[in-house]
Amino acid sequence: MQITANNTDRKTWLKIPKETDFPIQNIPFGVFLTRDDVITIGTRIGDYAIDLGALHQLGYFEGIPLTDDIFLQDTLNDFIADGRKTWRAVRNRIAEIFDVKHEKLQKNEEHQKVILFTMNEVEMQLPVQVGDYTDFYSSEEHARNVGEMFRGADNALMPNWLHIPVAYHGRSSSIIPSGIPIRRPQGQKLPNGSDTPIFGPSRNLDFELEMAFITTAANHLGEPIPVEDAEDHIFGLVLFNDWSARDIQKWEYVPLGPFLGKNFASTISPWIVTLDALEPFRTEGPKPTTEQLPYLQSKGKKTFDIHLQVAIQPEGKKETIVSNSNFKYLYWNMSQQLAHHTVNGCSVNSGDMMGSGTISGSTKDSYGSMLELSWNGEKPLKLKEGGDRKFIQDKDTVILRGHCQDKNVRIGFGECSTKVLPSFKSK
Amino acid sequence: MQITANNTDRKTWLKIPKETDFPIQNIPFGVFLTRDDVITIGTRIGDYAIDLGALHQLGYFEGIPLTDDIFLQDTLNDFIADGRKTWRAVRNRIAEIFDVKHEKLQKNEEHQKVILFTMNEVEMQLPVQVGDYTDFYSSEEHARNVGEMFRGADNALMPNWLHIPVAYHGRSSSIIPSGIPIRRPQGQKLPNGSDTPIFGPSRNLDFELEMAFITTAANHLGEPIPVEDAEDHIFGLVLFNDWSARDIQKWEYVPLGPFLGKNFASTISPWIVTLDALEPFRTEGPKPTTEQLPYLQSKGKKTFDIHLQVAIQPEGKKETIVSNSNFKYLYWNMSQQLAHHTVNGCSVNSGDMMGSGTISGSTKDSYGSMLELSWNGEKPLKLKEGGDRKFIQDKDTVILRGHCQDKNVRIGFGECSTKVLPSFKSK
Incomplete structure (x- = not known):
């Protein structure tokens, strides 16, 4: 099936801003x-936020094999499990x-009333129930920077x-959508020169600029996914x-990896942009x-040119852009990640999420974490305000942005925006 | 509410073996x-396997606030989310x-026909959909043995x-119930003295004798669970x-912890024995x-005296018991584990699972893994047969067993039994 949704000469009858991330060629999915x-x-x-449940009930997906309630759900897991052919047919339609x-629909104002919302009328939710979340560590620049520091x-x-x-398992329960504030985590930290930990709020709270892919039900337990088939399941x-809480992480992570230094919160942007939309x-x-x-040997163009940006906005102040990076910098691509993840027979389900790891470039203004940008606090970053x-x-609010652009x-x-609140105080 | 189900003078009208793990004082839950x-x-x-859905439909739980379909589900997650008061009322009933x-019911043969099954008529499933699975590392003897070897x-x-x-996040998707065979995992291994990995089946496939607890919905993101309240949520x-595939694990695990060396399979016993049943x-x-x-400071009797055993049974041969251990040997108890897990605000949901880590005792016949029992292969174990x-x-089939016993x-x-099959062969 052709991806006709991508035709760049296509224009929409909806009134939309010129510079939007969401032209009619995007068509992401969310809840x-x-x-x-x-x-x-x-x-x-x-x-505009478009209600696919209403579109379906009004017959706009006629001819596409979909269950009646496929869009009347809290998560996209079942729709994703329907497979690529269905995603493509729905997106094209x-x-x-x-x-x-x-x-x-253009001429049916009654239908428009139940199908169309403006973005400020809706509240974005997590798009999937994440069964398992894995985080890779696939940027060579990031791995080298962290390694050099420590x-x-x-x-x-x-x-x-x-x-x-390289990858580790993360925590699904604390994945939240953009817009939900988080509390500064507390935990054990080892003061410099001491051998006895103290307890308190993390002082080295950090973001990590990553992207994550969402899988469909991909394999049965015991059966690897070949690297050349991997994209079919994304x-x-x-x-x-x-x-990340760097001080908590540093003390806890030997020998079994990060735990409380990571699992207090992970934020995702609420719209899943399909691989089809990224094809160009x-x-x-x-x-x-x-x-x-x-x-692990993958051939051809297996990654995407996605510009990434991080901004920090202190409360009531202007934001400062602190990093410009790109998804294509990653040494290991998604096909390799998924082939590796399943080569031992590990099973992957619809709605599983795999993070890329921090995406750093080779220049200092393209590093994907404060740990690298401030070189573990040695070189504080100057913000425009604050x-x-x-x-x-x-x-502080930390905002990630990403887009692809050609002519x-x-x-x-x-x-992907998150405000940090002070630590929890028990009553 | 009293735990009247535990009364030891209680006898059942069902005909049951004398030495069963499941007297009327147990009443575990499963699917x-x-x-x-x-x-x-x-x-x-x-x-006897007893259909709680049928019992409920026939009115036997009258007076206990339960939704109509609470037992007609694929998993115990919703029942567990109902909380301790409900579990206790149902178990007492x-x-x-x-x-x-x-x-x-004793006199109603018609009802018995739809409520009672013999164990060989039923096929046990996973009792919960595990949202997140965490594995602790809480046996000091195990940590010392592994540390000493490496x-x-x-x-x-x-x-x-x-x-x-200490703990790390594990993979939920590959948790399977007792009785499901697994395939020997394949992956990267570093031959001794080489700096280039090779690919192939794990040669150091190992069990780990653990127990795991299942939680209810315990807290909101950002809110720690105090150590003294933790058991309310178990x-x-x-x-x-x-x-565990020790050779795969050894090469991959630095610096982010175990991944493919663990996530190919984890087996659980299908009946969840409640903390209430273990109270004595x-x-x-x-x-x-x-x-x-x-x-982390916990007071009083916060663990349980549970005898544990591991047997290895080669195909068509007699089994050999290779380890006798006890849950009470663990240095960190469940209350401390759950308090630690949430002290940074990490949220815990109904059906989450937390493994204890390998439970080793201080004597060589109480070690909980082949890695320790054979001291990394230096001292092969002699089986009775095979x-x-x-x-x-x-x-080989590996069988874990566990029970508590007093007068x-x-x-x-x-x-908790699993047979190992040869590695997957691609067609």
């Missing part, structure tokens, strides 16, 4: 609470419905790093802020510098 | 497929219904171990075999050898 307090699955064009050449430049990269898309991508922005990643085992930052302070079209992710 | 191919929630007395002094006796215990109930315990077997754990931070074992071979009653967990 929102409507002005009538109903949860529905929807898409977005410009600043939505593009037709809102195409200026298509008159059915082990010196000569031992920056661990011996396995160029052979394995629904789409979101922006992902993998909040395919590109090659970095060339492998070490021979890879056959199950003082310096070694790490994130209470009442024809801009496909974006919107924002 | 099974019946002879009519229906999935239902149930309990077990002796070798079941004990009454099957008490020899209670005649209603870092020498002087550095056996990491500096954080006595201060933190539904019950299962046996847990945290399968409360005991104190080891005394802390280091001052603990206040949020040769020696450094690690687990294809077609009045035996409360057991049944078996």
Whole structure:
């Protein structure tokens, strides 16, 4: 099936801003609470949120095999489990419905009243129930920066790093959508020069600029996914802020990896942008510098040229952009990540989420965390307004943004925004 | 509410074996497929599986506030979310219904026909949909043994171990019930003396003797659970075999912890034994050898005296018992684990699972893994039948068992049994 939704000469009859992340060529999927307090699955064009449950009930998806309630759910998991052919058919149909050449809904104001919302009328929810969340560590620049800080430049990269898309399991329960504030985590920290930990709020609260992909039901327990088939099982991508408490993490993480330093919160952007929508922005990643085992060898353009940005906004002040990076910098691509994840037979379900790891570029203004940007606090960042930052302070809002752009079209992710509140106080 | 289900003078009108793990004082909860191919929630007395959905429909839970479909579900998650008061009321009622002094069901053969199954008529399922699974590392003997093997006796215990109930996130998707065979995982391994990994089946496949507790919905994101309240949020315990591929794990785990070396499979026993049922077997754990931070200080009998056993059975041969251990050996108890897990605000949901970590005792016949029992393959174990074992071979079945026993009653967990099949071959 062709991806006709991507046609760049297509225009919508909806009034939308010129510079939107969500032209009619995007058509992402999300879940929102409507002005009538109903949860529905929807898409977005410009600043309109579109109720797919209502569209379906009114017969606009006729001819596409969908169960009656597929869009009347709290999450996209079941729709994603329907597979790529269905996602593509639905996305193509939505593009037709809102195409200026298509008159059915355009001329039906009664239908428009129940189908269309403005973005400020809806409240975005988590788009999927994340069964399992895995976080990779696939940016060589990030791994080298962190390694250099903690082990010196000569031992920056661990011996396995160029052979394995290193990853660890994260916590699904604390994944939240953009817009939900978080509390500064508390925990054990080891003061410099001491061998006895103290308890208190994290002083080194950090963001991590990541993206994450959402999978469909991909394999049975015991059966690996070949690297060349991996993309068939990837629904789409979101922006992902993998909040980190560096001081808690540093003391706890040996030998079993990060735990409380990470699992207090992770924020995702609420609209899942499909791989189909990103198709025009395919590109090659970095060339492998070490021979890879056959199950990891991927060919062709297996990553995407996605511009990424991080801004910090102190309360009541202007924001400062502190990083500009790109998804294509990642050494390991999604196909390699999924092939590796399943090579031992591990099963992957619809709605599982896989984070990329912090995406840092090679220049200092493209690092994806405060740990790197301030070089572990040695070089505080100057904000336009609101003082310096070694790490994130209470009442700061951290905003991730991402988009693809060529001369024809801009496909974006919107924002992944989170405000930090002071630590929990027991009554 | 009193736990009347535990009365040790209670006898059932069902015919049950004398030495069963499941006397009328146990009343665990599970999910099974019946002879009519229906999935239902149930309990077990002796070798009878009891359909709680049918009991409820026939009015036996009258007076207890339960939704109509609470037992007609694929998982116990919603029932567990109803909270301790409800679990206790249901368990007490079941004990009454099957008490020899209670005649209603005892005299109603029609009802018995739809409520009672023999265990060989049913197929046990996963009792919960595990949202998040965390594995602790709470046996000091196990941590010291592993540390000694890999870092020498002087550095056996990491500096954080006595201060933190160390843990990592595991993979929920590959948790399976007892009885489901697994395939030997494949992956990257680093041959001795080489700096280049090779690919192939794990040669060091290992079990880990653990127990795991299942939580109810415990807290909101951002709000810690105090150590003294933690047990209110624990539904019950299962046996847990945290399968491990030591060669894969060794190469991959630095710096972010175990991943493919663990996530190919974890097996649980299918009946969740409630904390209420274990109440008579409360005991104190080891005394802390280091001052603990206040949020981890627990008082009183916060663990349970549960005898644990591991057997290896080669195909067509007699089994050999290779380990005898006890849950009470764990240095960190469940209350401390849950308080630690949430002290940073991490949220815990109904059906989440927390593994104890390998439970090793201080003697060589009480170690909870082949890694320790064979001392990393240096001292192969002699089986009664089927040769020696450094690690687990294809077609071996590994069986965990656990029970509590005093002069009045035996409360057991049944078996957690898994057969190992050869590695997956692609077509």
